[in-house]
Amino acid sequence: MRIAQIPLAPILLAAGMLAPVAALAADPVHVKVGVITDMAGSLSSQSGKGSEIAAQMAREDCLAGPCKGMTIDVISADHRNDAALATSIVREWIDVQHVDAVTDIIQAAVQIAVQHLMEEKGKIALFPGGTARLTNEDCAPSTSVQWMWDTYGQARGLIEPLAKPGKKFFFLAADYAFGHGLVDDGTDIMKANGGTTVGTVFHPFNFAGDFSTFLLQGQSSGADYLVVGSTGGDLVNVLKQAHEFGIPRAPQQLIAFNLTLPDVAALGQDVAQGVTTLENFYWNMDAEARTWSERFFARHHAMPSAIQAGVYSVTLAYLKAAAAAGTNDTKAVMAKLHTLPIQDPVMRHASLRPDGRMEHDGYLWKVKAPSQSKMAYDFYEPIATVPADKAFRPLDRSLCPKEKWWHG
Numbered sequence: 001m002r003i004a005q006i007p008l009a010p011i012l013l014a015a016g017m018l019a020p021v022a023a024l025a026a027d028p029v030h031v032k033v034g035v036i037t038d039m040a041g042s043l044s045s046q047s048g049k050g051s052e053i054a055a056q057m058a059r060e061d062c063l064a065g066p067c068k069g070m071t072i073d074v075i076s077a078d079h080r081n082d083a084a085l086a087t088s089i090v091r092e093w094i095d096v097q098h099v100d101a102v103t104d105i106i107q108a109a110v111q112i113a114v115q116h117l118m119e120e121k122g123k124i125a126l127f128p129g130g131t132a133r134l135t136n137e138d139c140a141p142s143t144s145v146q147w148m149w150d151t152y153g154q155a156r157g158l159i160e161p162l163a164k165p166g167k168k169f170f171f172l173a174a175d176y177a178f179g180h181g182l183v184d185d186g187t188d189i190m191k192a193n194g195g196t197t198v199g200t201v202f203h204p205f206n207f208a209g210d211f212s213t214f215l216l217q218g219q220s221s222g223a224d225y226l227v228v229g230s231t232g233g234d235l236v237n238v239l240k241q242a243h244e245f246g247i248p249r250a251p252q253q254l255i256a257f258n259l260t261l262p263d264v265a266a267l268g269q270d271v272a273q274g275v276t277t278l279e280n281f282y283w284n285m286d287a288e289a290r291t292w293s294e295r296f297f298a299r300h301h302a303m304p305s306a307i308q309a310g311v312y313s314v315t316l317a318y319l320k321a322a323a324a325a326g327t328n329d330t331k332a333v334m335a336k337l338h339t340l341p342i343q344d345p346v347m348r349h350a351s352l353r354p355d356g357r358m359e360h361d362g363y364l365w366k367v368k369a370p371s372q373s374k375m376a377y378d379f380y381e382p383i384a385t386v387p388a389d390k391a392f393r394p395l396d397r398s399l400c401p402k403e404k405w406w407h408g
Contacts, residue, residue, distance in 0.1 A: 033100065035104050042081070042234065050296075051106075054311040070323060081205075087113045090114055105126075115140055126145060129280075130146065130151075136393070145337060152392065152393045153278075157278040163192075169187075173202055198222055201217060219245060226254050230258070242254060273368065278364055278365070321337040335408060361387060364383040364385075365382060368381050
């Protein structure tokens, strides 16, 4: 039997056509994450260089596990708390440097501006915390998630346990979206639980003036609770001056919506002692958190803030999702983000909702007196755990339109 002669050229041509396809299929996933943050301003101690380090730690931990074989780049820039500058940087990152996702994104005006840009560009925003508008009025759940805290959660976790019938509250807050959101949500929660407002005052962001007039109003108002809705350098200056005026002093208590570990370190424990706050991560909360925080400390020479821990957690979740999806495609990665379990040294009892809000346990703390501390950064005494299903605005009250929810 004679074997038919098959021309060799078409076979070689076909093989040549198939080879690039096979090589492409075998190419590792390549993702690039941008950390857009405040490197030197009033919010830098809770974000800044520490957030960049946290993102790098997430990269390394994922490459050692589910991301093995991937190429992961992490870059960073300082937005100087300027929304226009932030969007300019991120736009260039996406258009020129092919960034797939951004994180940290601290400061409310910056967050809202970047949220809209990422939705426009079809890229992913990974918010470790911030204004509740990110998953409500300005939601974009097809391209963003909000991980740690939000202004509504801070208000609910702090005000609800305290707002008994007849209790009086005085609010002092920053005069921009962040502060107004805290006061609006805190007031609604307070009234729903029987409390009353005896005064509200607002101060400019990065205020260089004297807070004494505001604090004296609060001190003389007859309020049971003087509630501060400031952050970063503003909060540090408010609490310093409050200490000078003897606030808190029984029976009046001082509540800080956003007191962070770096704030206490900057203030000194003697000044911050007695202040009640809500933090969704604390380095000494359990053995797993301690181990991770000690690794962070070895690089940053300070224990992590909840924001920095949140950058680690949300970046790690994103990288795991990209690894599971086998691509950097936004829709495929978001689908995995919404289905993969959330498990890392930072989060407890966590799940991601279709409006982009991640629910998890929250924690109420009081700053210890210096005599109660046993080691450096031993600042907080636990008061209560706020369960995940009670720590944030309920999904059935989300202001994010249902047609925008993630539907898979």
